[in-house]
Amino acid sequence: MLTHELFMKEAIEEARKAEALREVPIGAVIVWNDEIIGRGHNLRETSMDPLAHAELIAIKEASEYLNAWRLLDCKLYVTLEPCPMCAGAIVQSRVPQVIYGTPDPKAGCAGTLMNLLQEERFNHQVDIVSGVLREECSTMLIQFFRRLRGKS
């Protein structure tokens, strides 16, 4: 659990980079042999790219590092519960374990709206740990949207 918190802090650091760009603060890291081999933060608005979610960016980087499309023995840390696209990408890349900070009541597909990571009919199922540094991950998002509403 201590290790989980350590790497979730790195994912939060990624989320802060998104926040600095006025993007919704979501960050992810991928860990292999206790080493971070992929990092990503939400860049949807900055890059005008619907695929530029933290998880997808981190998966692409880790996949380039390992020169493989299967991210075997990897752990993916993300501040917010994955959306359907990212949950699907996690299944596609065969990530064995996902650790997330706070649930997403609007689009969460790792247990909240549905659980694509543990769907038995898919050819891969993922171990899930939730709630790691939940408070910090959640507060970051709440404050972001509060500031956004204040401005509009």
Add this chain to the structure above:
Amino acid sequence: MLTHELFMKEAIEEARKAEALREVPIGAVIVWNDEIIGRGHNLRETSMDPLAHAELIAIKEASEYLNAWRLLDCKLYVTLEPCPMCAGAIVQSRVPQVIYGTPDPKAGCAGTLMNLLQEERFNHQVDIVSGVLREECSTMLIQFFRRLRGKS
């Protein structure tokens, strides 16, 4: 329907490019104002990238063309029913209509295993047309896997 077949033929042409690289033959095109603004074919093995599905490549190209992450007024044609990742990406990019060739009994998430494109709890729902040039899209896959098994 005639138009659907016309653009599905373009998606099949993309799938043939994948086949020529010994990739599973799946292709996609994105159409905006009757013009193709994004094309993609499966490149997972060639690029060692779990995200290199036909639909994601086409979405990225169309999004660059429109300089927007919302693919409004676009149609996505794909030879095989989208997997969870691609269905999620279609929802994320707000594509209004998806036309696919043949269903995927193993991972299809546009009506076969589940229907992520029309999930009411998500913030976007997609119109679906299925079975356009189904026979051709399906035969291409069956022959690919038959050849693969013959070799092993």
